[in-house]
Amino acid sequence: MDSGVKKPGVTSSEVARRAGVSQSAVSRTFTPGASIAPKTRAKVLAAAKELGYRPNAIARSLITNRSRIIAVVMAYLENLFYPDVLEELGRLLAKEDYRLLLFTGFMDRDSDPVFDQLMQYRVDGIVLASTSLSSELSEECAAAGIPVVLFNRTTERDAVSSVTTRNHEGGRRIAEFLVAGGHKRFGYISGLESSSTNRDRFGGYQEALAAAGHTDIIIEVGNYDRAEAETAARKMLSRPDRPDAIFVANDHMAVAVMDIARHELGLSIPEDLSIVGYDDVGPARWTSYGITSMSQPLKRMVEATVAILMDQIASGEIEAEHRILNGELVVRTSAKMPKAGVVELDGRRIYRPGRG
Amino acid sequence: MDSGVKKPGVTSSEVARRAGVSQSAVSRTFTPGASIAPKTRAKVLAAAKELGYRPNAIARSLITNRSRIIAVVMAYLENLFYPDVLEELGRLLAKEDYRLLLFTGFMDRDSDPVFDQLMQYRVDGIVLASTSLSSELSEECAAAGIPVVLFNRTTERDAVSSVTTRNHEGGRRIAEFLVAGGHKRFGYISGLESSSTNRDRFGGYQEALAAAGHTDIIIEVGNYDRAEAETAARKMLSRPDRPDAIFVANDHMAVAVMDIARHELGLSIPEDLSIVGYDDVGPARWTSYGITSMSQPLKRMVEATVAILMDQIASGEIEAEHRILNGELVVRTSAKMPKAGVVELDGRRIYRPGRG
DNA sequence: CAGACTATTGCATACGTATGCATAATTGGA
DNA sequence: TCCAATTATGCATACGTATGCAATAGTCTG
Numbered sequence: 001m002d003s004g005v006k007k008p009g010v011t012s013s014e015v016a017r018r019a020g021v022s023q024s025a026v027s028r029t030f031t032p033g034a035s036i037a038p039k040t041r042a043k044v045l046a047a048a049k050e051l052g053y054r055p056n057a058i059a060r061s062l063i064t065n066r067s068r069i070i071a072v073v074m075a076y077l078e079n080l081f082y083p084d085v086l087e088e089l090g091r092l093l094a095k096e097d098y099r100l101l102l103f104t105g106f107m108d109r110d111s112d113p114v115f116d117q118l119m120q121y122r123v124d125g126i127v128l129a130s131t132s133l134s135s136e137l138s139e140e141c142a143a144a145g146i147p148v149v150l151f152n153r154t155t156e157r158d159a160v161s162s163v164t165t166r167n168h169e170g171g172r173r174i175a176e177f178l179v180a181g182g183h184k185r186f187g188y189i190s191g192l193e194s195s196s197t198n199r200d201r202f203g204g205y206q207e208a209l210a211a212a213g214h215t216d217i218i219i220e221v222g223n224y225d226r227a228e229a230e231t232a233a234r235k236m237l238s239r240p241d242r243p244d245a246i247f248v249a250n251d252h253m254a255v256a257v258m259d260i261a262r263h264e265l266g267l268s269i270p271e272d273l274s275i276v277g278y279d280d281v282g283p284a285r286w287t288s289y290g291i292t293s294m295s296q297p298l299k300r301m302v303e304a305t306v307a308i309l310m311d312q313i314a315s316g317e318i319e320a321e322h323r324i325l326n327g328e329l330v331v332r333t334s335a336k337m338p339k340a341g342v343v344e345l346d347g348r349r350i351y352r353p354g355r356g
Numbered sequence: 357m358d359s360g361v362k363k364p365g366v367t368s369s370e371v372a373r374r375a376g377v378s379q380s381a382v383s384r385t386f387t388p389g390a391s392i393a394p395k396t397r398a399k400v401l402a403a404a405k406e407l408g409y410r411p412n413a414i415a416r417s418l419i420t421n422r423s424r425i426i427a428v429v430m431a432y433l434e435n436l437f438y439p440d441v442l443e444e445l446g447r448l449l450a451k452e453d454y455r456l457l458l459f460t461g462f463m464d465r466d467s468d469p470v471f472d473q474l475m476q477y478r479v480d481g482i483v484l485a486s487t488s489l490s491s492e493l494s495e496e497c498a499a500a501g502i503p504v505v506l507f508n509r510t511t512e513r514d515a516v517s518s519v520t521t522r523n524h525e526g527g528r529r530i531a532e533f534l535v536a537g538g539h540k541r542f543g544y545i546s547g548l549e550s551s552s553t554n555r556d557r558f559g560g561y562q563e564a565l566a567a568a569g570h571t572d573i574i575i576e577v578g579n580y581d582r583a584e585a586e587t588a589a590r591k592m593l594s595r596p597d598r599p600d601a602i603f604v605a606n607d608h609m610a611v612a613v614m615d616i617a618r619h620e621l622g623l624s625i626p627e628d629l630s631i632v633g634y635d636d637v638g639p640a641r642w643t644s645y646g647i648t649s650m651s652q653p654l655k656r657m658v659e660a661t662v663a664i665l666m667d668q669i670a671s672g673e674i675e676a677e678h679r680i681l682n683g684e685l686v687v688r689t690s691a692k693m694p695k696a697g698v699v700e701l702d703g704r705r706i707y708r709p710g711r712g
Numbered sequence: 713c714a715g716a717c718t719a720t721t722g723c724a725t726a727c728g729t730a731t732g733c734a735t736a737a738t739t740g741g742a
Numbered sequence: 743t744c745c746a747a748t749t750a751t752g753c754a755t756a757c758g759t760a761t762g763c764a765a766t767a768g769t770c771t772g
Binding site: 008009052054055056057058059061062065067069072076077078080082083084086087090091094099100101102103104105116117119120121122140144255256258259262263264282283286287288289 | 408423
């Protein structure tokens with residue numbers, strides 16, 4: 001038996017009338033730092049509570065030209081790394097009194113329709129996780145004064161801010177670890193070939209393997225997708241000259257590869273095959289997998305992301321900033337251990353060759 | 357060298373001037389179904405493109421009293437079930453031209469601060485996943501004409517809409533399955549004890565076990581949390597009279613329980629111990645786990661959720677609607693198979709006792 | 713070609729809030 | 743106690759869009 005349409009909601013003018021003050025006084029009551037007498041403030045708050053008043057953020061945004069909304073674009077959530085990122089982002093943004101508008105389900109392609117939506121809602125900032133941005137669009141953002149941060153991606157032109165880890169170094173480290181483990185034939189299951197993370201990780205891997213005299217790497221494409229990684233693993237592991245060590249470009253795929261290796265092909269890990277992954281995400285820590293993996297310091301990455309956004313929003317200066325963080329190779333049971341270089345740190349085993 | 361503040365953005369009046377028409381004409385051009393001549397429309401679109409105009413959704417919301425934003429509150433994303441839900445929700449809402457404002461990181465407690473935020477942004481609807489709502493708040497929503505849907509939860513008073521599966525029946529089915537599998541001692545690792553899902557699942561389990569003459573169930577609390585589930589498993593499985601069958605209230609915990617059972621306590625699954633979970637979420641399907649699990653038809657649940665929201669937004673009638681969907685017991689390798697009742701369906705093995 | 717419509721258009725206003733400015737109230741000091 | 747300095751307050755307006763209403767242009771019928 002409702003009126004059939006959304007109720008208008010209590011306005012500041014109604015509260016003002018009730019409290020016997022002006023609408024301005026109500027506004028100032030809810031504006032931190034505004035000039036308002038404690039007595040009036042109390043009257044207003046009382047009236048507001050009686051009427052169930054809440055400031056209309058939409059109307060406020062219209063006049064302040066700030067929505068206090070950050071748009072987050074994530075290609076997919078299947079890989080637990082991203083939900084983790086999302087949760088942490090939500091936490092930190094909430095702390096800064098920002099809301100999170102989520103856009104998902106759009107694969108790596110530059111996503112124009114999504115972009116239109118963002119811009120229409122006049123978001124105060126944009127986080128692009130596992131997605132890139134065409135140069136026109138990023139220029140448009142800059143022109144509009146909207147900060148953009150690429151999370152776990154970079155573009156060649158350094159025009160847009162980014163937060164990443166040392167992927168190249170990570171690839172190197174993994175190669176050194178596997179070489180030190182005595183492996184002879186090396187495989188790589190790649191992520192999205194167009195992504196900077198994939199290029200860098202593979203680049204470092206290849207470089208360090210070459211330095212150790214291994215120039216032939218068996219490569220299959222997994223595109224950061226579980227199903228494709230399974231296919232890639234089947235193909236790679238049924239070769240007569242199958243590798244005895246595989247670097248899988250992220251843990252999400254590494255899990256799939258381990259399942260195929262063990263349960264479909266009957267291989268023992270790490271006896272027959274060593275697997276190293278990337279991200280150090282949840283399932284990597286589950287004892288069924290225990291994946292040796294390059295960690296990405298998720299919390300610090302998110303912190304950096306939010307810091308960049310807040311800085312640029314506050315200053316209005318949109319100049320690309322690049323934060324590159326360090327990861328560690330967390331050693332577990334999915335790969336043979338080298339004779340030396342594995343140290344204990346904060347209760348984790350870390351590979352730190354050549355130091356102590 | 358930027359101006360130090362967010363640019364105002366192109367307005368409809370600017371476009372109007374450029375196109376030589378009134379602001380109304382611009383508005384009508386971007387309002388589907390409005391009365392506008394094709395010729396003028398073309399002029400406006402041309403001018404809009406030249407200036408890079410995008411309608412300001414904030415200003416539009418102010419006047420239409422519709423934000424086209426749906427708030428989604430999720431307690432935690434650690435359980436992959438919820439990211440999956442989120443992704444599907446995002447997809448369907450986008451199809452209906454709605455955006456998704458995400459609130460996360462607030463555990464099951466009725467979350468008033470979050471609620472304030474929602475209301476301030478005048479969201480057109482609210483989805484509460486794995487979270488409940490105090491009666492005052494739900495009444496406030498109803499009064500404001502804002503539809504609310506509880507996803508995978510219900511309240512005792514049926515005042516607020518909900519989408520669930522037959523949890524009670526699911527618990528029964530699991531009990532029947534385990535009894536048919538020849539088990540003698542039964543355990544239960546519970547979810548959040550305050551949640552309706554937990555109550556219902558356990559209720560059905562207990563009831564059906566009692567009907568089969570088993571009245572003593574060993575219970576530990578897992579609170580839908582991985583770490584707590586691990587502790588619970590350790591405790592339960594180190595008892596001298598440890599169960600030979602455990603129903604774990606969801607797959608997220610079941611994974612942890614299996615890890616503990618196998619790798620910490622050296623038990624073989626399902627030889628020494630049968631495990632059944634709930635949700636049929638990603639990791640349950642990974643061959644390392646292969647969890648026998650009651651499925652929740654995620655896509656249909658999300659469809660129902662969006663349908664309820666759209667209905668109520670369109671009609672303005674906020675009357676509680678309850679959609680209860682069916683799941684299936686998907687049989688994998690984590691529990692002993694009964695002699696009969698397991699059938700093949702759509703490439704999955706399903707437990708359907710007493711029928712064919 | 714006139715008359716009766718219908719399809720377009722512009723004008724003016726409203727949405728709910730924030731804020732510069734001028735005025736009123738208060739405070740503090742001597 | 744009185745004046746100056748400070749703090750509170752209200753008025754009026756602006757933010758960018760949608761929309762009822764009246765006016766105009768366009769179309770069709772006979």
